[in-house]
Amino acid sequence: MKKVYVSLIADFLHAGHIRVLKKAAELGEVTVGLLTDRACAELNDIPYLNYEKRKMVVENLKFVDKVIPQNTASYRENLLKIKPDYVVHGDDWKYNYKRKYREEVIELLKQWGGELVEIPYSKDIKEVKLKDELTRLGITTNMRLSRLRYLLNIKNTLKIMEVHNALSGLIVEHTKLEDNDSFDGMWSSSLTDSTAKGKPDIEAIDLTARLNTINEIFEVTTKPLIFDGDTGGRIEHFPFTVKSLERVGVSAVIIEDKTGLKKNSLLGTEVEQTQDSIENFSNKIRAGKRAQITEDFMIIARIESLILEKGMTDALDRAFAYTDAGADGIMIHSRKKTPDEIFEFVQKFREKDKITPLVVVPTSFNSVTVDEFEKRGVNIVIYANHMLRAAYPGMKKVAELILKHKRSLEAEPYCMPIKEILNLIPGTR
Ligand code: SPV
Ligand code: MG
Secondary structure (H helix, E strand, C coil), X not given: CCEEEEEECCCCCCHHHHHHHHHHHHXXXXXXXXXXXXXXXXXXXXXXXXXXXXXXHHCCCCCCCEEEEECCCCXXXXXXXXXXXXXXXXXXXXXXXXXXXXXXXXXXHHCCCCXXXXXXXXXXXXXXXXXXXXXXXXXXXXXXXXXXXXXXXXXXXXXXXXECCHHHHHHHHHCECCCCCECCEEEECHHHHHHHCCCCCCCCCCHHHHHHHHHHHHHCCCCCEEEECCCCCCCCCHHHHHHHHHHHCCCEEEEECEECCCCCHHHHHHCCCEECCHHHHHHHHHHHHHHCCCCCCXXXXXXXXXXXXXXXXXXXXXXXXXXXXXCCEEEECCXXXXXXXXXXXXXXXXXXXXXXXXXXCCCCCCCCCHHHHHHHCCCEEXXXXXXXXXXXXXXXXXXXXXXXXXXXXXXXXXXXXXXXXXXHCCCCC
């Protein structure tokens, strides 16, 4: 009996998969290498169903003899182990970002005289389209909420982009590179939500108003959201904030260890800002953890010691105290142009704690790439204000040009064409 290998994600099983498997079964005994959730993430194809659920379906298909995990996007490990006579795949990967894996398969098969069998891709079934359709249908509150923890489990480092209204949410939802790479989630920033409302970033926008913004964003997106909870307010109030956030499907709140009138961290010591005591802030974390109703919601503690020039030892002491108090993650903030103090913190924290997710907000130290943060053990990178900052210069320029020229002709090059805006949102026509 010849050995046949088929690699599958099988998130949505459709006739295309069956055609591949049927062909494979005609050739011999079929082993399916089912991509693990991590391997799917490597391909920027986050499955709706986890490995176990997908396995349950695939191993009960009549053309399948055996299912084994494929731990990486590359087939190498499994092919070397099995040395199949045939690998069967749809021919679509000749033309898309998966072609490098195809080339590797061809090279590997040469070693033992195996053969790649490609069958014409099912033109009637476009998996990408199916996923798009599903995105359009939206997502349930619970599924969105739990998505952040799920992503943290299957990816080393998440890229999170700021949103301040539904339109910026749509941009974050749909921005994709050729290799399918996209943002993992959204950040509701207190700075940009306040600024968009023309108010200072001093906790002047109440939770109801913040939740209104989020509701509008959630109506048109499916990605998980991390909420900037500022100081979290009074200990007695924080539990209610946690419950409200969970109710709408927010995945995590980040609260910073400041007290009194909060000012934006990037102002640093230029303004008066008071750091909370370790004891008090730990109690706030505990109160939040006790209040939460779902298992997946995360409370992340943000340390302001470097912002307020209190030193590395203070920052680290606080980090360990806050994780002891139950924090699900630590955000370390800095307003230095260079990343040295952030890297030092990450290294020293990771010497003692390999698991707790670490969050950074590289607004000032903006030369560092996500890959570099990943290598150093950072799990969440938040681009905290860039959608709003990108929108403002364009709007200001156009306002000035129209005023100056007493007509809009000169401003047109800086504006999105009307035709494009009418096509932007589905359902406009
Ligand atoms: C925000 O985006 O509101 C933040 C990050 O809290 S920072 O502005 O850098 O303080
Ligand atoms: Mg903020």
